[in-house]
Amino acid sequence: MANIPADLKYTKEHEWAKREGDKVRVGITHFAQEQLGDVVFVELPKVGTKVTSHKTFGVVESVKAVSDLYAPISGEVLETNTALTKTPELVNRDPYGQGWMLVVKASSAGDWDQLLTAQQYEQFVADGAH
């Protein structure tokens, strides 16, 4: 059942992080979008903003609920997914692909090692600790 790509890292708040050279791409997991249901709005920071690991960087709203987004790593926002303004449902349809949210230039290499591996995240979800 679990849709948790092995090559990504994860937070306990259900964000994923993908290393792309010295940049990190960020989104929310399949599990997160499933729990939220239909996503109708995503509020993201502006390019150039500094985000801090474990701190909120934005908000995702579904019909049911509003939920904070937490930065997996600290750094500067290089890109945001502007397609989500018009088509927030991409987060449901393709959470690890077209539903990405940020690209961040990591300011501290140490953050990456603090993140959960796919296996750890899978265990975390399986334990129902959400």
Place this chain on the structure above:
Amino acid sequence: MVPFGGWEMPVQYTGIIEEHRTVRSAVGLFDVSHMGEFEVTGAQALTALQVLTTNDVGALEIGQVQYSLLCVPDGGIVDDLTLYRLGAERFMLTVNAANIDKDWAWVTEQSRQFRGAAWRNISADTALIAVQGPKAEALVGRLADCDVAAIGYYRFRSGHVAGAQTVISRTGYTGEDGFELYLPARDAMRVWRALLDRGAADGVAPIGLGARDTLRLEMRYALYGNDIDETTNPIEAGLGWVVKAAKGEFTGRDAIEKVRVAGPRRKLVGIEMADRAVARHGYLVVKDSHTLGVVTSGSYGPSVDKSIALAYVEAPHAAVGADLGVDIRGQARPARVVKTPFHPSRVKK
């Protein structure tokens, strides 16, 4: 599953937006058996109801349904309900699940003076299945032993659906054509399955509380506990059309008429957000850093493809076209008062 009015209810089966679209384009089934039903009978049943409820029960024919309110003397709303005239001296009231105990205490206490009115709480034995959508008539027609197409809007008749004794009522909470089926609780599972079975070709699907809320919100139908309660007056809620002062004395009449004559201080209005951020219950309506009101219901409206809300707004700012803001997470996001319903109603008039 979430707790709702003392019941465990599914928010969604497959997804709120998908379920919403099913009802608008085909037909959906709602298990709303949590709703309460009271029966009142006797020579004074009509008199008791005239005092208890705001609409004119005298104008209600046998076989007809009426939307109405129970109010306290200061005009606050105890509950909103539908009233069925089953016979000359026999009526049924459908009330909100969360209010069953409160309503029961209220109606029995208030009508104690009417000895010829006997109340019965039939909520536990009564199941209620709403069948809503443009294909509802065909589906219910296939399973009923009577001509359901002949039932007019806010009318009902008794018949059998999938063999179960049913009150077939052309009412609903979605803005689509459809029926609400009152039947014995013991038959509910069987009828539910029959509707799913016989509606498969129509694309029938079960619909959860989430889509029930987005569907009613697009119609501006009030939700008790969100948009109306004992602190809200029917006039400010836009429900003056079910308050019939001319019928004579009833509980809340003077207070409500005072507001009607003076004009309400605030009004429940439809609001459309400029972007897709959702204005949720309790968020403040603002303008130039002044608070003008409060949001009572809000969601993404799948059929209007916009973020929409209902809010109480100070009367001078409540006109259609007024530009306002809604404070969402500390930021005043642009919004506008719009005409309601947000989406055109397609009920059979």
